[in-house]
Structures are given as C-alpha cells and as structure tokens.
Amino acid sequence: MLNVGELNEGFVLDHIQAGKSMDIYKYLKLGQLDCCVAIIKNARSSKMGKKDIIKVECPIDMLDLDMLGFIDHNITVNIIQDSKIIEKKKLHLPKEIKDVIKCKNPRCITSIEQGLPHIFVLTDKEQEVYRCKYCEEKHKW
Amino acid sequence: MRHLISPLDFTVEELDTLMDLASDIEAHPEKYAHACAGKKLATLFYEPSTRTRLSHEAAMLNLGGQVLGFSSADSSSAAKGESVADTIRMISCYADICAIRHPKEGAPLVAAMHASIPVINAGDGGHQHPTQTLTDLLTIRSLKGRLSDLTIGLCGDLKFGRTVHSLIHALSRYTGIRFVLISPEELRLPSYVRDDVLKKKGIPYEEVASLDDAMPKLDILYMTRVQKERFFNEEDYVRMKDFYILDNEKMKAAKPDMLVLHPLPRVNEIAVEVDSDPRAAYFRQVQYGVYIRMALILTLLEVKVC
Numbered sequence: 250m251l252n253v254g255e256l257n258e259g260f261v262l263d264h265i266q267a268g269k270s271m272d273i274y275k276y277l278k279l280g281q282l283d284c285c286v287a288i289i290k291n292a293r294s295s296k297m298g299k300k301d302i303i304k305v306e307c308p309i310d311m312l313d314l315d316m317l318g319f320i321d322h323n324i325t326v327n328i329i330q331d332s333k334i335i336e337k338k339k340l341h342l343p344k345e346i347k348d349v350i351k352c353k354n355p356r357c358i359t360s361i362e363q364g365l366p367h368i369f370v371l372t373d374k375e376q377e378v379y380r381c382k383y384c385e386e387k388h389k390w
Numbered sequence: 391m392r393h394l395i396s397p398l399d400f401t402v403e404e405l406d407t408l409m410d411l412a413s414d415i416e417a418h419p420e421k422y423a424h425a426c427a428g429k430k431l432a433t434l435f436y437e438p439s440t441r442t443r444l445s446h447e448a449a450m451l452n453l454g455g456q457v458l459g460f461s462s463a464d465s466s467s468a469a470k471g472e473s474v475a476d477t478i479r480m481i482s483c484y485a486d487i488c489a490i491r492h493p494k495e496g497a498p499l500v501a502a503m504h505a506s507i508p509v510i511n512a513g514d515g516g517h518q519h520p521t522q523t524l525t526d527l528l529t530i531r532s533l534k535g536r537l538s539d540l541t542i543g544l545c546g547d548l549k550f551g552r553t554v555h556s557l558i559h560a561l562s563r564y565t566g567i568r569f570v571l572i573s574p575e576e577l578r579l580p581s582y583v584r585d586d587v588l589k590k591k592g593i594p595y596e597e598v599a600s601l602d603d604a605m606p607k608l609d610i611l612y613m614t615r616v617q618k619e620r621f622f623n624e625e626d627y628v629r630m631k632d633f634y635i636l637d638n639e640k641m642k643a644a645k646p647d648m649l650v651l652h653p654l655p656r657v658n659e660i661a662v663e664v665d666s667d668p669r670a671a672y673f674r675q676v677q678y679g680v681y682i683r684m685a686l687i688l689t690l691l692e693v694k695v696c
Contacts, residue, residue, distance in 0.1 A: 362494075364473060378586075
C-alpha cells in the first residue's frame, strides 16, 4: 500500500467510490485551501475492491459535511487530532443544499435571474432524489 | 401572511373551507360586493393571458376592490432587466395582494420569498397553475357533488400542461381517485408527477394513447390544449397539435353524466359542436373560476364577511 505521511490535524475521507475523488476535490473546493491535500486513487479495499481516499491537513471545522453527504453519504469521515482518529463521522443526506449544484432546466427562473441561490431539496430519501426548490426539476448527476 | 404557490399549500380541510366560501359567494354575491373596498390587487403578468388575468381582476372588482398591473413583460420594468425579487418588493408598496404569471418556472416562489404582501401564483411556465386547480376542484365539487371516487381522464399535453400537474397533485389527496392519462408518447406526464405523486401514493393510473378507448370509463374528461409557446421546435408543435379532437361522435361513448372540463383557451381539441352537449362544463368552469378567486382573495387578505 502506498504510504502518505500521517496527519497531525485534519480529516481523512475514506471509502470514496473509485474515480470520484476529483469530483469531491472540486465540490469541496479543496483546491482553494492553503494546506496539504493528498489524493489516493484506486487504493485496494477489502470492502469495495478499489476505493479513493482524500487526506486533508486543515482545521476540522473547514469541512462542509452537508455537501459531502449530498455527494456520497457512504463516505467515512475520520477526524484526526494529534495524529489520532478522534471521531468517525456518519454522513447524512442533507434536507436542503444551497449553491452546490445548478438547475439545468432552461425553463427555471434561475436560468435568467443570476442572483438567485440554487437551492435543491431532498424529496425522496430512499431514492436519494433532489429537486430544484423553484421548478422541481430532478437533479441528475 | 400566506401565499398560494402550489395547490398543496392548502390542506384538504382548508380547501373545503375555501370552496364553501366560494359556494356562498355564488349564492349571495351581494354580501361580498364591498368586502375588499379600499384594497388593491396587482396583476403582474409577464406572459400573455386573457382568462386568468381578467378572472383575478373580475374577482377583485366583484369584491369592491381595485386593480393595477401590467399584462406583458414588455410593458414592465422586466424589459429593463429588473429581477422578480426587486419588482415584488416595489409592488408590495403599491398593492395589498398580487397575482403573478411568469413564463419561468418558480418565479412566483421567488416573488413570495421577497414579498410583504400575499402572492398568488397565476401560472409559472409548465410548472404549476394552482388557481386553475382550485377552479377545477370547485367545478367538480359543485357539478358532481364530490371530489372522491372519480375516474378522471386527462387528455392532451400532459408534459407541459401545468393545469394537469396541479390537478393531479390536488386530487391525489382525495380517496377513490383513478387517473387515465391520455397523451401521445412525446407529451406524457413528467416523472416528477408520475413517480413522486401517483406511484408514491399508490394512486391507480394508466397511460394510454387512445381517447376512444378511455371514454366509457370516465367520470370527468379534462381536455388540454397543446401549447405552442412550450415548444422550442415548430415542427414538433405542428405534429402534436391536432392529436386529439373531441367531437359529438366521441361523446357518444361517454357516460351520460360525464363532465368535460377544459382550462381554456381551446383551439381545435374540442369541436364547437360539443358546446351544446349538457356534459360540456368548460364555460361554467370559467364562472366558478371567478368565485374561487374571490374566496381566495378574501382568505389571503383575511377579510371576514358576516
């Protein structure tokens, strides 16, 4: 296994679906952080076969768990402090997300009024369906 | 302060109260003739409309109130690029209540989020048209005597027909409702209504293409127009527009007490010869539209009439 130096303080996102780490990097805007970020792709996993892992060395309150829950609530979030895992966070699907994704419906009011926040609401928890708050268009990945 | 953005904004009990009020207005219009004296309704119509705008205006005038507004985006400050949020903040200073129609879906919700007066959604793109739904419910209740145990055929443009979406949402809350969805393949009901309302609530429905086959089972036939303005492509519109035409021949297969409703305007989908059939209820539906909007204005303005 490839070894990336241990974290003193930060978080490890484990069990990311293989190939999805760059999407998460983008959505969490990790590129804007002035800290050490390690992305491990296609790591071996007994549970998943292959998985991605992201390690970020930064204060733990900088992670937007709502957004991460929306992207993939099966990801394990390990909170690291003093080089130890102090907490494993369980992610949930957020009831509402704001300005994470944009409505693609050309008939939606957000398509012409640029100042409006793009809000999506969880309408079906089992099917993990999010719909635009304004036009109710289903979000498709 | 309340708004009407979706037909589900009111509970079934609240709808009953609203329809009781509308029925009382129908029976005793003189009682309500000055109920809204000194109040103003603003009609913000960013999209052309005859019926809905005039129906709201007639409702307010019947209540002794006054109306102001615009009837197209060109004649409003939207043409200068003003946002819905800014327009509604301004209108809130001029009027006591407003009705908004907008071609973009969700615009009335944006208005409600920024308004300090009650907002009525008078239609937003292909999305919702709740006051038409209230009209439809009142018409069915008044002429059929119930809103439960009905087989309802929805025919025509079920994809972009906002009246259909709103009506399905509203009727899905009553017991014993069955839907027959009659449309060409390209204009079938969107998944957000079929999956999230019908399938989720276990409401029986069937999707068919033939109006003739569906006719004998229907208690209500709700015809819709294929709307030219919803198509990006003229060719598709021309192909779809005359897919269904209800005429006297087709009416022969219908139950003797079936009702034909239509949100109007019609183009070719109901032949003029059907107008004289006693089951044609679409012009009576227009009158019920005024009564229910009067009841809605009174309710949202919290005006009580003894």
